[in-house]
Amino acid sequence: MRHFLRILFLIILTNGFLSVNGIAREAKPSVKATRLESPIQVDGLLNETEWQSAPPISQLYQYEPSAGDELSEDTEVRFLYDDKTLYLGVNCLDQNPSGIIARGMERDGSVSPDDYVYFLLDTFHDQRNGYVFSVNPNGARYDALLSRGTNTNSEWDGVWETKTSIDDEGWKAEIAIPFTSLSFDPNNDTWGFNISRNIRRKSERGRWTGARPEIRTSYAAEAGDLTGLSGLKQGLGIEFSPYVVGRYRKGDSDADSLGDWGADFRYRITPNLSATLSYNTDFAETEVDDRQINLTRFPLFFPEKRGFFLEDSGIYNFGGLTSSRRSRTGLRNLLVPYFTRRIGLSDDGDIIPITVAGKVAGRIGDYEVGLTHALLEGKHALGSQNVSSARILRHFGEQSSFGLMTTAGNPNADEDSFLLGADYHFRTSNFLGDKFLQSDVFTLATWNTDANDHTIADQAFGASLIYPNEPLYLSMKYIEIGEDFKPALGFVRRQGVRAYAGNVTYTTRPDDHPWFREVQMSLNTEMFTDLDNRLDSAEFTLTPLEVEFHSADEFEFNIEHSIDNPTEDFEIADGIVIPAGNYNWTDASAIFTMASKRVIAADLGLTLGEFYNGSRQRAFAEITILPNKHLAFNLDYSFNRVHLPTGGFDTHLASARMVWKFTPDLTWSHLLQYDSLSDSMGFQSLLRWEYRPGSELFAVVNQSYLHEERSWRTTDEEFAVKVGVNARF
Numbered sequence: 224m225r226h227f228l229r230i231l232f233l234i235i236l237t238n239g240f241l242s243v244n245g246i247a248r249e250a251k252p253s254v255k256a257t258r259l260e261s262p263i264q265v266d267g268l269l270n271e272t273e274w275q276s277a278p279p280i281s282q283l284y285q286y287e288p289s290a291g292d293e294l295s296e297d298t299e300v301r302f303l304y305d306d307k308t309l310y311l312g313v314n315c316l317d318q319n320p321s322g323i324i325a326r327g328m329e330r331d332g333s334v335s336p337d338d339y340v341y342f343l344l345d346t347f348h349d350q351r352n353g354y355v356f357s358v359n360p361n362g363a364r365y366d367a368l369l370s371r372g373t374n375t376n377s378e379w380d381g382v383w384e385t386k387t388s389i390d391d392e393g394w395k396a397e398i399a400i401p402f403t404s405l406s407f408d409p410n411n412d413t414w415g416f417n418i419s420r421n422i423r424r425k426s427e428r429g430r431w432t433g434a435r436p437e438i439r440t441s442y443a444a445e446a447g448d449l450t451g452l453s454g455l456k457q458g459l460g461i462e463f464s465p466y467v468v469g470r471y472r473k474g475d476s477d478a479d480s481l482g483d484w485g486a487d488f489r490y491r492i493t494p495n496l497s498a499t500l501s502y503n504t505d506f507a508e509t510e511v512d513d514r515q516i517n518l519t520r521f522p523l524f525f526p527e528k529r530g531f532f533l534e535d536s537g538i539y540n541f542g543g544l545t546s547s548r549r550s551r552t553g554l555r556n557l558l559v560p561y562f563t564r565r566i567g568l569s570d571d572g573d574i575i576p577i578t579v580a581g582k583v584a585g586r587i588g589d590y591e592v593g594l595t596h597a598l599l600e601g602k603h604a605l606g607s608q609n610v611s612s613a614r615i616l617r618h619f620g621e622q623s624s625f626g627l628m629t630t631a632g633n634p635n636a637d638e639d640s641f642l643l644g645a646d647y648h649f650r651t652s653n654f655l656g657d658k659f660l661q662s663d664v665f666t667l668a669t670w671n672t673d674a675n676d677h678t679i680a681d682q683a684f685g686a687s688l689i690y691p692n693e694p695l696y697l698s699m700k701y702i703e704i705g706e707d708f709k710p711a712l713g714f715v716r717r718q719g720v721r722a723y724a725g726n727v728t729y730t731t732r733p734d735d736h737p738w739f740r741e742v743q744m745s746l747n748t749e750m751f752t753d754l755d756n757r758l759d760s761a762e763f764t765l766t767p768l769e770v771e772f773h774s775a776d777e778f779e780f781n782i783e784h785s786i787d788n789p790t791e792d793f794e795i796a797d798g799i800v801i802p803a804g805n806y807n808w809t810d811a812s813a814i815f816t817m818a819s820k821r822v823i824a825a826d827l828g829l830t831l832g833e834f835y836n837g838s839r840q841r842a843f844a845e846i847t848i849l850p851n852k853h854l855a856f857n858l859d860y861s862f863n864r865v866h867l868p869t870g871g872f873d874t875h876l877a878s879a880r881m882v883w884k885f886t887p888d889l890t891w892s893h894l895l896q897y898d899s900l901s902d903s904m905g906f907q908s909l910l911r912w913e914y915r916p917g918s919e920l921f922a923v924v925n926q927s928y929l930h931e932e933r934s935w936r937t938t939d940e941e942f943a944v945k946v947g948v949n950a951r952f
Contacts, residue, residue, distance in 0.1 A: 233605065244687050252432055253448035254280050254416070256302035256309070257338035265399045267386030268364075269312045275311075277301040283420055284434035285427060288732070288740045288773075291868050294429035296393070298420050302449060306456045309400045313340050313358075315420060317393035324388075324423040324820055325360035326849040328884040330913060331377065334359045335821035336849060340396060340425050341370065341440050345415025346407035347586070350444040350622055351769065352537075353415065354381065354405060360394040361852050362387045362887045366384025370537025372443050372622045372650060374545065376840025378533030381405075382917040382949065403458050406495045412453045415446035423820045426740075426775035437659070437693045438733075444622055444652050459952045464917075469506055473940040487531075496592075503664050504531055504567070504577040505598075506656055507943040508860075508921040511907050514898045516876050518863065520793040520801075521716050524556040525564065532563035535584035538593040541628055542646040543687045543700075551687060552698045553724025553749050559614050560667055561642055562714040568745030570635050574602040578607070591616040591624075599634055608634045610712060622650040633711035634669075640711030641670045662691040669710050681705030685722075696728040696745075706754070720759060723750045743769040761786040775818035783807045785837070796865070796872045796900065801835055808833030812841075820843065823848050837867035855882040875899040888913040904928040904935065917949030 239739060257277040264271075280300040285292045296317050303310040315338070325337050331336055337359040345353040351372045357365040367377040383400040389661055407414070419430035419440040433445035465486040485503030492498055506529045515523050527533055539561050543552075567577045580597040593614040598607060610632030616624045625647050633640040646665035654660035666684040673679060687703035706719035728745035743766070750761040762785050769779035786807045792800050808831025817824040823846065830841040843861035849857075857880040864873050874900070882892040889912045897904045910922040927939040 244494060246663045248364075251447045252280075253280060253450055254302065255451040256304050256449060257451070258304040258454075259303050259310075262305055263309060265310075265384050265386050265397050266390040267395055269395050269397055272500075273303055274312050275303055277303055280418070280431055281856065282419060282685075283429035283431055285420070285429045286419075286434045286436050286438065286655045287535075290424065290436055290732075291434050294420065294422070295427060296420075297423055298429075300418055304452060304455070306454060307402055307458075309402065309452075311342070311398040311400075313395075313396040313398070313418075315340065315360075315393045315395065316421075317620065319621065320389060320391055320393055321682065322424045323360055323389060323394055325394075325693075326822075326852050327359055327855070328361040328852045328887050329855075329890040330364050330887060331380070332363060332365070332855075332882070332910070333422075334363055334365055334885075335363075335422075336423065336615060337363075338394065339363075339421050341365075341421070342418035343416060343441050343443065343446055344400075344405070344449075345369075345446050346405050348408075348411055348413050348448075349618070350446075351417065351590075351618060352586070353443055354379075354822065355441050356381075356383070356398070356400070358385050358387065358396045358398065360387050360389055360396075362396075364887060367441075368537060369441055369443060370533070371540060371610065371624070373439070374537050375441055376533055376537050378528075378530050378536075380530070380917075382951070384916060399715045400453050401951075403460075403462075406491070406497070407455070408456075409457070409494055410457055411449060414449045414452060416449035417441055417442075417446040417845065421844045426773070426818065426820070434694070437696075439692060442652075444559045444650075457491065457494060457649075460494075460497070461952040462487075462489040462949065463952075464488075464947055464949045466505065466945055468505055468943060468945040470941065470943045471505070474485060475661065475938060476743060484492060492583075493585070493587075496583070496587060499582045499584075501531055501577075504580050505945065506531075506567070507923055507945045508909065508911070508919075510909065511894065511896075511925065512898045513903060514876060514878070514905070516861070516874050516898060516900060518865070518874075520789060520795075523557075524716065527563050529563070529567075531580065532566065532595075535582060537564070538584060538591055538616065539612070539628065541614075541626070541644065542667075542685065543648065543661075543663025543689075544665070544685075550686060551696065551726045551728060551745070552700055553726060553747065554700055554702055554722050556714070557702060557716050557722060558683060558685075559714040560628060560642060560710055561614075561712055562710075563712075565634055565712045566610055567599065567634075573686045575634060577606075589618050591618065608632060610634050612712060613889055619926070620649075620651075621653065624648045630710060635711070638672045638674070639670075640672075640709070642710045642713065643668050658689070658692050661687075661691065663687045667708070667710075669708050671707075671709055671711070674842055679707050679709075680807040681707035681709070683708045693730045696730070698724070698726045700724040703754075717751065719754055720751045721754065721756070722750065739770050739771055739774075740773050741771040744770070757788075758786065759788055775820065777814075777816040779814050781812045781814075782809065783812070783832075795867075796874070797870055799865075799867060799870045801867070802869075806835045808835060810834070810839065819847065822850060835864055835867060836917050837871075839866075840864045853884050855884070856880070873899070900929040903938075904930075917951070919947050 242663040259610040283294045283298050283358050299314040339359040341357040343355050353369040355367045366381045367375040381404045385398045387396045417440050432447045469482045487501045489499045509529050512525045517523050526659040578598045583594045612630040614628045616626040618624045628644045630642040644667035649662040664686045670680045683704040687700040687875045690697040702722045726747045730743045732741050745766045747764045751759045764783045765928045766781050771777045788805045812830040814828040816826045826845040828843045841863050846858040848856040860877045878896040880894045884890050891910045894907045906926045908924040912920045923943045925941040928935040929938050
C-alpha cells in the first residue's frame with residue numbers, strides 16, 4: 224500500500240508541476256480531401272482529372288540536415304475519397320530522376336535505404352492512436368499501428384493497395400486505403416495527418432509539419448489536419464479469415480505428417496472497438512528467432528514475432544518499460560509485465576498448441592481497453608491451461624494516461640499466478656514552449672502459489688523522467704524488483720534488485736562544416752544494487768565522439784567501465800567458470816556504419832580490453848548487399864576471444880539471409896544461422912505470396928543441424944504449407 228500511495232503522490236506531482244506550458248505554439252496546417260462520385264483506378268500515374276482538382280500539400284520542410292529549410296525537391300500530396308476508400312496521390316518531383324534510389328520491394332521490409340514517403344493517419348484525431356504507412360518507388364509497402372502517441376507496432380498488416388511509377392519528372396505513388404481497414408469515428412470529419420519524404424542520395428529528409436530532428440513523423444501530437452471527410456462507411460465490421468495447413472515433421476527417431484485448419488473471426492463492435500476469436504491458432508509463417516550469444520549471468524530476451532499477439536499489443540505497453548533497441552533510457556527489457564511469448568511457448572521453447580484465443584481491443588470514449596484469453600493444450604502431464612490478461616487506460620490531458628493491468632494463469636505449471644499493476648504516463652510537447660517532456664510511474668504486484676498451496680507475494684515499482692530534445696537529451700530511470708516478484712506471463716531479467724539508469728547526450732549540427740553533419744557526445748549509466756543497497760553490477764559508457772558525415776556514414780568511439788560482483792560462481796562457457804568475487808574492467812570500442820544508400824553497406828565494430836579478471840577481443844560485421852530491386856543479401860558475423868585465469872574460449876555467431884523479391888506481394892527468403900556454443904546450425908526458407916489483398920499463402924521449410932565428429936547431422940526437419948483467405952463485409 225505504501226508504494227501505491229507513492230505512485231499517487233508522483234502522479235499528482237508530475238501532472239501539476241510538469242504540465243507547465245510556455246509560449247503558445249503555432250497553429251497546425253490543414254488540407255482538405257475531395258469527395259469522388261465514383262472510385263478511380265489505382266495505377267500509379269495520377270493522370271485522372273480529379274487529382275488536379277484536389278487542393279495539394281505543396282511543400283515539405285527539412286528536418287535533416289538543415290532543419291526548417293524547404294526540401295530541395297518539390298513534393299505534392301493530394302487526397303480523394305468516396306464512401307469506401309481514402310486515396311492519396313503523392314508526386315515526388317525530382318530534377319534528377321536517374322538518381323532515385325529504389326532497391327527494396329518486399330512487403331514490410333525496410334525502405335530506409337531507398338527514396339520513400341512515410342505518412343501518419345490519426346483517425347480519431349486524439350493525438351495518440353492511428354496508423355502509419357510507407358511506400359518506395361518500387362511499390363514496397365510498410366504499415367504499422369500507432370499507440371500512446373509515439374509507439375509503433377510494425378506487425379500489423381492492413382489491407383490496402385498502392386501502385387507507383389517513375390518518369391522524367393520523378394516518381395509517383397497512388398495509394399488506396401479501404402475504410403474497412405481502419406478504426407475511426409464516423410461523426411468526426413477531421414483526422415490528423417503528417418507525411419515525410421526521404422531523398423536518399425542526398426541524405427535529405429523533410430516533412431509537412433514538425434520539421435525538427437528530434438520529432439518523428441509518427442508523433443501524432445505533431446500532425447496537421449486532414450479535413451472534409453464525411454459519409455464514410457465501414458461496412459458491417461465483419462472479417463473472416465480461415466486457413467488450412469499441411470505439415471511434415473521428422474525428428475531424430477520419428478516422422479509424422481498432418482493436416483489442420485483454423486480460423487480468425489473479427490467483429491467490429493463499434494467503430495473503434497473490435498473482438499477477435501481465433502480457433503486452432505497457427506504460427507507456421509513466423510520467422511525463427513535470431514540466435515544470440517550470452518556472456519552474462521542473466522537470461523536473454525527474445526522478442527515476440529507472432530502476428531496474433533503483436534496486433535493491438537500497443538495497449539499493453541506499461542510504465543515506460545518498453546523501449547527500442549537504440550533507446551537511450553536504459554534498463555531495456557529488465558522487466559516486461561506481460562510477455563506474450565509465455566502463451567504458446569514453454570520455458571524451454573517448445574510449442575504449446577493454442578486451442579482457442581480471443582481478444583477484445585479498442586476504445587470506449589476516453590478509455591482504451593484490451594482483454595486477451597487463451598486456452599492452451601497442457602504441456603507434458605499438465606491439463607489444459609487458461610491464461611488471460613486485461614488492460615484499461617484512461618486518457619486525459621494532451622497525451623497523458625492512467626492505466627491498470629492484470630494477468631492470470633501459469634502456462635508452465637499447475638500453480639496459480641496473478642499480477643496486478645497501475646501506471647501513469649505523462650507526455651507533453653509544450654514544455655517550455657516547444658520542448659518534449661515525458662514521465663512514467665508504475666507499481667506492480669504478483670501472487671503465486673507453490674506446490675504446498677502457499678501464496679508468495681511480492682512487488683515491483685519504478686519511475687522515469689525523459690527530456691528527449693536537442694541539443695540536450697536527458698533521461699533518468701529507477702526500478703525496484705522484489706526477490707519473489709515472478710509474473711508467470713511476464714519476463715524478469717533480474718530479481719531482488721534496485722536499478723538506476725541515466726543518460727545525457729549533447730548533439731550539435733555544425734553549419735557548413737566540410738566533413739560533419741552531426742556530432743554527439745554522451746554518457747550512459749546503469750547500476751544495480753541488491754535490496755540492502757550493496758552494489759551488484761554497473762556499467763558506465765562514455766561516448767566522447769559520435770559523428771555523422773555528410774555522406775550519411777557514421778562513426779562512434781566508446782569507453783565502457785563495468786563492475787560485476789557475483790555472489791555465486793557461474794559458468795560463462797562450457798567448462799569455464801567465473802568465481803564469485805568483485806570484478807571491474809574497462810574496454811574501448813569503435814563502430815563504423817556505412818550509409819544504407821550504397822549497394823554494399825556495412826556496420827563494422829571492434830572492442831578491445833579487459834573482461835572480468837582476464838581480457839576480451841570482440842569484432843563484428845553486418846553487411847547488406849542490394850544489387851537490384853529483386854535481390855537482397857544480409858551477412859552477419861560476430862566473434863569473441865576471451866582469456867580468463869580459469870581458461871579461454873572463442874565464440875562465433877553467424878547468419879546469412881537472402882531474399883528474392885519477385886513482386887511487392889511475392890517474396891522468398893532464406894535464413895541460415897550458426898552459433899559455436901551449441902555447435903549447431905538452423906535453416907529456414909519462407910515463401911510468402913499475398914495473392915489478393917489480405918489473403919496469403921506461405922510455404923516454410925525449417926531444418927536443424929548438429930555438428931558431430933567432422934560432419935553435420937540433421938536433427939529436425941519441418942515442411943509446412945499454409946493458405947489463408949480474408950473476407951470482409
